Amino acid sequence: MSLWCMLLLVSLAAGEDNSTTASPCSSCRMRQELRSLSLAAIKEQVLSKLGMKQAPNMTGRQLPKLPPLRHLIDLYGMGVLVPTQGMQGDEPFKPGPLVLDEEDDFHARTEKVIAFAQPHPKLRHSWRGQDILYFRFSDKVVRNRVVRAQLWVYVRGSDSPVESPINVSVLKVLRGSSSAESPVLTPFDNLKVVRPNGSEGTWVSLEVRRLLSDWFKFPRDNLGMVIHAVGPKDSQGRSLVVTDLEEEEGVYAPFLEVHTADNRRHRTKRTIGLNCHENSDETRCCRYPLTVDFEEFGWDWIIAPKKYEANYCAGECPYVFLQKYPHTHIVHLANPAGTAGPCCAPRKMSAISMLYFDQEFNIIYGLLPGMVVDRCGCS
CATH class of the missing domain: 2.60.120.970 (Jelly Rolls)
Structure with a gap:
């Protein structure tokens, strides 16, 4: 089971626990739970992807004034105080259908x-x-x-x-x-x-x-x-x-x-996704905006970006939405009655560039894969 599906199950459980509480929008409450869980998961993923067990302690350390460091911050628009328009992530978030193509290529990380x-x-x-x-x-x-x-x-x-x-x-x-x-x-x-x-x-x-x-x-x-x-x-x-x-x-x-x-090799793939704004009443699987602010984590060891657009997936995946696809009966065999059905999860994710101090207090510029949700779907 994917991380996002587990987050959804936790959110559903939380929703059941709060079922007696009056709420004008149960799906909004569930999305709020997913937002909080997603932020916690991203925090753990960053440390894991960087090979760290805990965040470096930068107490008393200052950012050195080095020519290539200044060049990096300027080149990638990752100033110590990153403006909203400079945040990393997919193209500007616009509600509605999303169709993207990928091409065969070799990408140097x-x-x-x-x-x-x-x-x-x-x-x-x-x-x-x-x-x-x-x-x-x-x-x-x-x-x-x-x-x-x-x-x-x-x-x-x-x-x-x-x-x-x-x-x-x-x-x-x-x-x-x-x-x-x-x-x-x-x-x-x-x-x-x-x-x-x-x-x-x-x-x-x-x-x-x-x-x-x-x-x-x-x-x-x-x-x-x-x-x-x-x-x-x-x-x-x-x-x-x-x-x-x-x-x-x-x-x-x-x-x-x-x-x-x-x-690393990337294969060609073509899929269709759906974007929704935070107050949408859409019940189907959809991608929603989510901003990650490292300063709110208290992570001063990340030089740049200070924040980025991560996005998250939420929504329902009932079998009725899958009937237009052939061999749908195979899906039923794989998910018999009484088990978890298809889950709304990321179908395409991309990396972010990051400038940070490692545990040796060296400054590293690198790419963290799978940090931005570009497209959501049922799986």
């Missing part, structure tokens, strides 16, 4: 992960004066394929009036030949020349897709990296590239921006 550098839990934090930077990824993330990966580092501005080039390279940390031997570094074939402008610093990025692909395939080999800069020092004798994780409370610590994908 893309995620963007922003991982912050941290000290390695087992290795020394530095090697020969070089800071070892470690990036932790969850099992869910490393199961995907790396499409693109960029390492972002902050370059301090130069006090010198003359611009000087800085060579920034990435060194991969490898295991020693024995457990007692110190780790070794091997040059990675990414190199970028940076010319700081005046006294103001800037963020620069290096392509590290091949390195991240290796880490995702062999997570045990992820021992971190070292960022090496060759060039002039600043007035305090520091390297112009920031690698100290504690400097200025980590505001300028290096971070990774990783794009991943998981290809």
Whole structure:
């Protein structure tokens, strides 16, 4: 039995318990029960789909001011305060019949992960004066394929009036030949020349897709990296590239921006649905509007969207509505007298994009499947 059918049974039971209470619209009362149950189910689904047992505790944490993060929020119209017209979901909700077509296609489900550098839990934090930077990824993330990966580092501005080039390279940390031997570094074939402008610093990025692909395939080999800069020092004798994780409370610590994908096949399907407004007197199976507001859940770990249109299904599915279909007697055989008949449930659902903190406090951009009801039907 589907989740939506179970919600309907619970709603019916609640309706029977309140049968003595006068109500101008029993179907409206049932829909209100379904709305509340749907919100509770969505709350559980979000955590389950993200592989979390409980919501991350974001007490005392603030949203970092990072270039790709700002770009994401702007690109997808997912500002921290999302206006109603920017909410995700199907096309604008309009009551009446709904006919949709789907086409054969391969859809890449893309995620963007922003991982912050941290000290390695087992290795020394530095090697020969070089800071070892470690990036932790969850099992869910490393199961995907790396499409693109960029390492972002902050370059301090130069006090010198003359611009000087800085060579920034990435060194991969490898295991020693024995457990007692110190780790070794091997040059990675990414190199970028940076010319700081005046006294103001800037963020620069290096392509590290091949390195991240290796880490995702062999997570045990992820021992971190070292960022090496060759060039002039600043007035305090520091390297112009920031690698100290504690400097200025980590505001300028290096971070990774990783794009991943998981290809899935979608088959062609054509179905017809029905949309209804909340005060409709329609008794047949229909799709109704439902707004999910994450701020009402108290979920400050979801950066965007703050709310989205989820919709829900409600209505009756008596056998008389199925008589126009051939082989209806088979339905009766599958649902003999005294058992639950056809249930009004989602027939098509779609994903929402989400920007959130995971349990490692990395920032993830990804797609959550099956979060928006696009069409309802009897099943």
